[in-house]
Amino acid sequence: xxxxxxxxxxxxxxxxxxxxxxxxxxxxxxxxxxxxxxxxxxxxxxxxxxxxxxxxxxxxxxxxxxxxxxxxxxxxxxxxxxxxxxxxxxxxxxxxxxxxxxxxxxxxxxxxxxxxxxxxxxxxxxxxxxxxxxxxxxxxxxxxxxxxxxxxxxxxxxxxxxxxxxxxxxxxxxxxxxxxxxxxxxxxxxxxxxxxxxxxxxxxxxxxxxxxxxxxxxxxxxxxxxxxxxxxxxxxxxxxxxxxxxxxxxxxxxxxxxxxxxxxxxxxxxxxxxxxxxxxxxxxxxxxxxxxx
Amino acid sequence: xxxxxxxxxxxxxxxxxxxxxxxxxxxxxxxxxxxxxxxxxxxxxxxxxxxxxxxxxxxxxxxxxxxxxxxxxxxxxxxxxxxxxxxxxxxxxxxxxxxxxxxxxxxxxxxxxxxxxxxxxxxxxxxxxxxxxxxxxxxxxxxxxxxxxxxxxxxxxxxxxxxxxxxxxxxxxxxxxxxxxxxxxxxxxxxxxxxxxxxxxxxxxxxxxxxxxxxxxxxxxxxxxxxxxxxxxx
Ligand SMILES: Nc1ncnc2c1ncn2[C@@H]1O[C@H](COP(=O)(O)OP(=O)(O)OP(=O)(O)O)[C@@H](O)[C@H]1O
Ligand SMILES: [Mg+2]
Numbered sequence: 174x175x176x177x178x179x180x181x182x183x184x185x186x187x188x189x190x191x192x193x194x195x196x197x198x199x200x201x202x203x204x205x206x207x208x209x210x211x212x213x214x215x216x217x218x219x220x221x222x223x224x225x226x227x228x229x230x231x232x233x234x235x236x237x238x239x240x241x242x243x244x245x246x247x248x249x250x251x252x253x254x255x256x257x258x259x260x261x262x263x264x265x266x267x268x269x270x271x272x273x274x275x276x277x278x279x280x281x282x283x284x285x286x287x288x289x290x291x292x293x294x295x296x297x298x299x300x301x302x303x304x305x306x307x308x309x310x311x312x313x314x315x316x317x318x319x320x321x322x323x324x325x326x327x328x329x330x331x332x333x334x335x336x337x338x339x340x341x342x343x344x345x346x347x348x349x350x351x352x353x354x355x356x357x358x359x360x361x362x363x364x365x366x367x368x369x370x371x372x373x374x375x376x377x378x379x380x381x382x383x384x385x386x387x388x389x390x391x392x393x394x395x396x397x398x399x400x401x402x403x404x405x406x407x408x409x410x411x412x413x414x415x416x417x418x419x420x421x422x423x424x425x426x427x428x429x430x431x432x433x434x435x436x437x438x439x440x441x442x443x444x445x446x447x448x449x450x451x452x453x454x455x456x457x458x459x460x461x462x463x464x465x466x
Numbered sequence: 467x468x469x470x471x472x473x474x475x476x477x478x479x480x481x482x483x484x485x486x487x488x489x490x491x492x493x494x495x496x497x498x499x500x501x502x503x504x505x506x507x508x509x510x511x512x513x514x515x516x517x518x519x520x521x522x523x524x525x526x527x528x529x530x531x532x533x534x535x536x537x538x539x540x541x542x543x544x545x546x547x548x549x550x551x552x553x554x555x556x557x558x559x560x561x562x563x564x565x566x567x568x569x570x571x572x573x574x575x576x577x578x579x580x581x582x583x584x585x586x587x588x589x590x591x592x593x594x595x596x597x598x599x600x601x602x603x604x605x606x607x608x609x610x611x612x613x614x615x616x617x618x619x620x621x622x623x624x625x626x627x628x629x630x631x632x633x634x635x636x637x638x639x640x641x642x643x644x645x646x647x648x649x650x651x652x653x654x655x656x657x658x659x660x661x662x663x664x665x666x667x668x669x670x671x672x673x674x675x676x677x678x679x680x681x682x683x684x685x686x687x688x689x690x691x692x693x694x695x696x697x698x699x700x
Contacts, residue, residue, distance in 0.1 A: 334568045337561050341554040347516055348552045353540035353569040353617055461556045 176306045178428045184312035184377070186420025187319025190413045191374040192397030193404065194326070195367035197412035201343035201460060202363040204262055206398065206406075208269040209249060211390025212276035213368050217242035217375035218385035219284060222291050231294050239372035246368025247361055254364075255357075280387035288386035291379050315377040322373055323413060326366065330409070335362055343407065344461055396423075403449050405456025414457055467492040467652050468513070468544070468621060473522035475508045475676075482508045484676040486522075490621070495643070495653040497663040497684065499697060500673035506656040507549050509673070510623045513654075514546035515539040526621070541569065545619035549626050549656075551610040555599030559590050562598050562609055566616030576616070583612040586642075604635035611642065621652040628659050640666055660697035664688040672697075 192210065199207050220241035224234035253272050257265055299310045330336035335358065342349045342359045350356050371390075378393060379385060397412075400419045404411025422445065426438050434441075449457070468490040475483035483505040490496045498506050511517030513524050515536035524532045531539055536546075554562050563583060567576040584591040587608045593601060598609060607627055614622055624643065628636040636659070644666055647653060657663035664670055664684045672680040672693065680692060687693045 334564065337557065338565055338568065341557055341561075341565055344554050344556055345552055347536065348548065348554070349565065350536040351514060351516070351540055351546050351548070352565045352613070353537050354565065355537045356535070 177308060177312075178424060180308050180312045180316065182421040182424035183417070184315040184319075184381075184420075185424055186417035187316055188374050188377050188393060188416075189397050189400050189420045190416030191319055191322060191370045191377075192394055193400040193412035193416040194323075194409060195370035195374075196394075196397055196401045197404070197407055197409050198339070198363050198370075199367045200401070201407040201409065202339060202346070202359060203254070203265070205254070205265045205269060207249075207367065208266070209253075209273040209276060210367065210371055210397075211394035212273050212280075213242050213246050213249070213371035214375040214378065214390035214394060215280060215385070215387060216245050216276065217372035218291070218379050218389050219280065219289075221376065221379060222289055222385050225292055235376055238376060239369060242372025242375060243365050243368035246364040246371065249368075250361060250364040255360075277387050284387070286387060288384040290384050293380055293383050297380055311380050315380065318373060318377060322370065326370075329366075335359070339363060399443070399446055403446055403456055405459040407460035408456060408458045411456050411458035411460065418457075467527060468654065469523075469525045470509070470513065471523045471525070473509060473512060473524070474520040475505065475512055475517055476520045481520075482676055483512070486673065486676070486678055488671050488678065488681070490652055490654050491668075492652050493647070493650055494668040495647050495655055495666060497660075497667035497670040498654060498656045498673060499658075499660045499663055499670060501696075502658075504673040505676040506673055507625055508676075510546055510548075510625050510654070510656060513539070513623060514544060516546070537569075540617060540619075543618075543620035544623065545614035545617055545621070546623040547610050547614045547625060547627065549629070551603075551606045553598040553601075553606050553609050553613065555597065557598055558595055559593050559598060559601070559609055560595060562613050563590070563616050566613035567618075570617040579616055579618065583615060586615075586645075587612050603630045604632065604638070607631060607635075607639055608642075611639075615646075619651075621654070622646070623654045623656075625656045626658055627655075628657060628662065636662065660693065661688075664693075 196207060196210055199205060217238045221234055221238035224237040229237065249272060253268050254265065257268055297311050300307045301310065330340055338349050338354045339359055339362060346356065349359065374393065378389065396419055397416060400415035401412045403418065404415030419442065422442055423438065426441060430438060470486055470488050473483055473486040474481070486505065486509055488496065498509065500506055508517055512519050515534050515538065519532050523530060526542060526544055529542065531542060563580050567579050571579065589605055589608055590612055593605065598606065601609060627639050631639065640662055643653065643655065655663060655667060664687055667684040669682065670684050670687045671678055672687065680687065680690065
């Protein structure tokens, strides 16, 4: 039982980490908290549903769904944010709110306000047993996928020129441009990565719940936002640490709180968040950013 | 090679540069000097595309580059080493250099170029794997210059390379600038240390309150009364 809880905690933490990382990548480059990040996740969920309805084999459907998240993020930047280049952060925030609301309405009216069942393959809901332990296949896959995504992303950011340029741009974007590296390439890549991560998170989320609804992305992205702030807004290692921390605390509280106080779980978690921020206002692992007058 | 005509720069209501005209000939060092706030950095920023031009023209190798994005100006062969160096502190020396040469040449050429830079700046080889932020001020200045040179620019804009350096290091940096010039690089040098700047430059332009107040050969300026009184403390 305890082993299963640990696995659940890491698996939920992994989903939060992927989402928080997507928010942090965009924030570190553009200074924008993309409130429409949750809708990228929802959109990938519907894309998975549609691909399965069209009869695509499951792995292919997942590929289509994740790509849809990534493409939607790039399109969002092109259509909504690029024309606002140079606008104040407040205008960007409002724009992202608008995009988020618009997409929700489209999902509600264009598809349905009610949850749609997604036919996940049967083996996903199975479990392994080792002696006394039973561990769910779904959460285990979720952990492996999150870990792989984190390793791949880290490799991209460390090894590739564009990844290195993104780390540099988080510090000092103007100087990256002075090196001849186009701003639009860096920004588009940031959105592409955030969309990929949102798409992956959506797959893991849907795998646990087997349904999609227009508000699907809201709660996990809210949690991811909290995780990103706790970790240190704009800091990528911080986002990952914050995501895992939040996921683990949530699951452990869920498992250990007496029934009478269980409904206050989120309040307890948020109090913890406030405590962390009082002690470390810059978050657990603060972002490096050049301060200029 | 570069000409700036009637340049005007505004920050909101403030007119930081009123009217600057200057030309830099191929292969020379032009020193741009003046008091704090005279508009030197703004002028370099405008040439490099970082600062918006309110009026006037910037022409490089016969092409109007006014108002182009910094990445476009960089690709045309103009590199700015900004004031305060602004190396990427969280990146290694190797990564700082890599970004400098990333878009200007194929990867194999960039590696050769990097080797040249490590020959020119042995200190960077020593700290190749160190984070840029851990280097001393002088080492960071070397890195900033090397990073700009990685892109094989035809012209380099240096903004106060001596700022905050120990006298001995200043000599090293200036020897290097002279060496670059000997190799045919065109240089626009902004410098607070007017004596040093006039020693190394071919010609110089003096800015005050966003306007050119004096220009001529470095020799002429070094012996002019205005410059001697205002900047050389004589
Ligand atoms: N981003 C900015 N916003 C508002 N005002 C600015 C900005 N940058 C520069 N200024 C103002 O423009 C004027 C010229 O500044 P600039 O940095 O070009 O001078 P400078 O000659 O390089 O000075 P220094 O020797 O101190 O580096 C100054 O009065 C400065 O306060
Ligand atoms: Mg200056």
